[in-house]
Amino acid sequence: xxxxxxxxxxxxxxxxxxxxxxxxxxxxxxxxxxxxxxxxxxxxxxxxxxxxxxxxxxxxxxxxxxxxxxxxxxxxxxxxxxxxxxxxxxxxxxxxxxxxxxxxxxxxxxxxxxxxxxxxxxxxxxxxxxxxxxxxxxxxxxxxxxxxxxxxxxxxxxxxxxxxxxxxxxxxxxxxxxxxxxxxxxxxxxxxxxxxxxxxxxxxxxxxxxxxxxxxxxxxxxxxxxxxxxxxxxxxxxxxxxxxxxxxxxxxxxxxxxxxxxxxxxxxxxxxxxxxxxxxxxxxx
Amino acid sequence: xxxxxxxxxxxxxxxxxxxxxxxxxxxxxxxxxxxxxxxxxxxxxxxxxxxxxxxxxxxxxxxxxxxxxxxxxxxxxxxxxxxxxxxxxxxxxxxxxxxxxxxxxxxxxxxxxxxxxxxxxxxxxxxxxxxxxxxxxxxxxxxxxxxxxxxxxxxxxxxxxxxxxxxxxxxxxxxxxxxxxxxxxxxxxxxxxxxxxxxxxxxxxxxxxxxxxxxxxxxxxxxxxxxxxxxxxxxxxxxxxxxxxxxxxxxxxxxxxxxxxxxxxx
Numbered sequence: 318x319x320x321x322x323x324x325x326x327x328x329x330x331x332x333x334x335x336x337x338x339x340x341x342x343x344x345x346x347x348x349x350x351x352x353x354x355x356x357x358x359x360x361x362x363x364x365x366x367x368x369x370x371x372x373x374x375x376x377x378x379x380x381x382x383x384x385x386x387x388x389x390x391x392x393x394x395x396x397x398x399x400x401x402x403x404x405x406x407x408x409x410x411x412x413x414x415x416x417x418x419x420x421x422x423x424x425x426x427x428x429x430x431x432x433x434x435x436x437x438x439x440x441x442x443x444x445x446x447x448x449x450x451x452x453x454x455x456x457x458x459x460x461x462x463x464x465x466x467x468x469x470x471x472x473x474x475x476x477x478x479x480x481x482x483x484x485x486x487x488x489x490x491x492x493x494x495x496x497x498x499x500x501x502x503x504x505x506x507x508x509x510x511x512x513x514x515x516x517x518x519x520x521x522x523x524x525x526x527x528x529x530x531x532x533x534x535x536x537x538x539x540x541x542x543x544x545x546x547x548x549x550x551x552x553x554x555x556x557x558x559x560x561x562x563x564x565x566x567x568x569x570x571x572x573x574x575x576x577x578x579x580x581x582x583x584x585x586x587x588x589x590x591x592x593x594x595x596x597x598x599x600x601x602x
Numbered sequence: 603x604x605x606x607x608x609x610x611x612x613x614x615x616x617x618x619x620x621x622x623x624x625x626x627x628x629x630x631x632x633x634x635x636x637x638x639x640x641x642x643x644x645x646x647x648x649x650x651x652x653x654x655x656x657x658x659x660x661x662x663x664x665x666x667x668x669x670x671x672x673x674x675x676x677x678x679x680x681x682x683x684x685x686x687x688x689x690x691x692x693x694x695x696x697x698x699x700x701x702x703x704x705x706x707x708x709x710x711x712x713x714x715x716x717x718x719x720x721x722x723x724x725x726x727x728x729x730x731x732x733x734x735x736x737x738x739x740x741x742x743x744x745x746x747x748x749x750x751x752x753x754x755x756x757x758x759x760x761x762x763x764x765x766x767x768x769x770x771x772x773x774x775x776x777x778x779x780x781x782x783x784x785x786x787x788x789x790x791x792x793x794x795x796x797x798x799x800x801x802x803x804x805x806x807x808x809x810x811x812x813x814x815x816x817x818x819x820x821x822x823x824x825x826x827x828x829x830x831x832x833x834x835x836x837x838x839x840x841x842x843x844x845x846x847x848x849x850x851x852x853x854x855x856x857x858x859x860x861x862x863x864x865x866x867x868x
Binding site for chain 2: 450463465466467468470471474475477478479542543544545546
């Protein structure tokens with residue numbers, strides 16, 4: 318079912334080589350944003366052009382690909398990117414986290430623990446964690462180079478001053494190996510602890526912003542906080558309505574016009590894996 | 603009045619500026635400017651628009667690289683060091699610890715979208731403060747010292763009046779206890795009663811904290827109130843310098859005479 322009119326995984330070999338060089342540099346300097354010559358992809362910016370290019374550069378014919386969008390395997394973005402690589406690379410695809418060798422994700426880290434040999438590719442809209450506080454790229458690059466990260470704490474300070482606690486719930490800034498401050502992409506802060514000491518390789522691609530950064534396996538990643546307002550991974554305080562899990566990140570789903578709602582695992586694979594094993598939530602049919 | 607005749611004794615100077623020159627193509631920004639600043643001393647630089655006083659200040663404060671010259675600062679740890687040839691991380695570190703820079707326009711020196719407390723706290727967090735309660739206490743303390751109600755700590759600085767923004771900028775700069783403050787027209791654009799209060803505040807802070815300061819202004823009344831010594835600039839060069847009262851009461855150079863006689867008598 319591979320479309321032979323395309324080179325393997327859509328991009329030409331020179332481009333993949335260029336992207337791989339950026340990935341290697343990123344892995345060598347964890348958390349550092351490496352500029353790369355992002356290509357036009359057959360999808361709009363903001364739909365994962367960065368992640369797709371990184372996936373295309375790391376895929377081999379033997380890989381098994383999984384694509385998730387906010388944790389789900391069956392949403393538009395996930396289905397079309399999976400279809401894209403089925404057609405242009407002919408690689409096997411799966412929805413099972415543990416069977417996949419390359420997982421492209423938008424805004425979640427799978428609940429199942431990742432293993433050595435797996436690659437997690439994040440789609441990143443805005444790679445610069447300091448961007449909303451300092452609009453000048455020249456200035457933010459200097460701040461990274463000189464480790465001037467006071468401004469990042471100003472953002473957290475403002476959160477506490479305004480809301481009484483750190484209200485940043487996603488894209489929560491982290492410090493990598495005590496050096497670079499990094500945007501973990503808009504994953505919920507619930508997922509932040511999973512970034513650290515992860516056995517899998519984590520790659521981040523921002524297509525429109527033309528940046529790639531990376532975390533090699535077992536990298537120390539700390540979420541920024543204050544001594545008297547420590548970081549807290551938070552989630553909705555409910556069990557999953559379908560599988561009853563109490564330790565997974567939940568989506569709130571409105572079920573009718575009267576405001577009835579249910580909470581379900583955002584990681585569909587995790588939820589579907591648990592249900593046949595006898596785990597039932599209160600809303601399970 | 604402090605004895606300033608002994609300016610050859612560079613061992614004790616906090617800041618020694620030697621032969622600072624900056625050209626913009628064929629045009630001269632400032633040429634061959636030298637002066638010493640001693641601990642606790644306030645130096646005024648006056649001159650008309652385009653005389654090179656802001657260029658000089660930016661070169662000395664490290665915001666701009668001079669074409670020639672040295673700026674030797676008596677650092678806390680390393681003794682006298684030339685800040686022009688110092689590495690950029692070291693210079694920027696000075697810029698947020700021992701040095702402070704008060705801009706003419708508060709919006710150049712403040713983050714307008716950030717609360718007053720955040721603005722004051724930024725320098726503390728930049729040097730490693732990580733305790734929210736402590737940062738807030740020090741911000742509150744400094745807001746009070748510059749006469750801003752502590753109830754306004756969470757208001758964005760864009761909601762403050764011009765005079766309050768300028769006072770907030772001063773609090774933000776002084777919170778880390780700098781030893782040297784650069785000020786570029788600190789009272790520019792403020793109405794006279796607000797100017798008077800700001801000058802009063804500055805004078806108090808300079809005395810209390812034993813600050814050394816370099817103040818650039820075109821307002822002779824400001825230097826008369828604040829500065830111990832005065833330098834008069836014209837076309838990028840220093841034409842006259844000396845004790846403030848001496849220069850203003852008995853100007854020697856033609857240009858200084860013109861400047862002093864141009865002040866409107868109220």
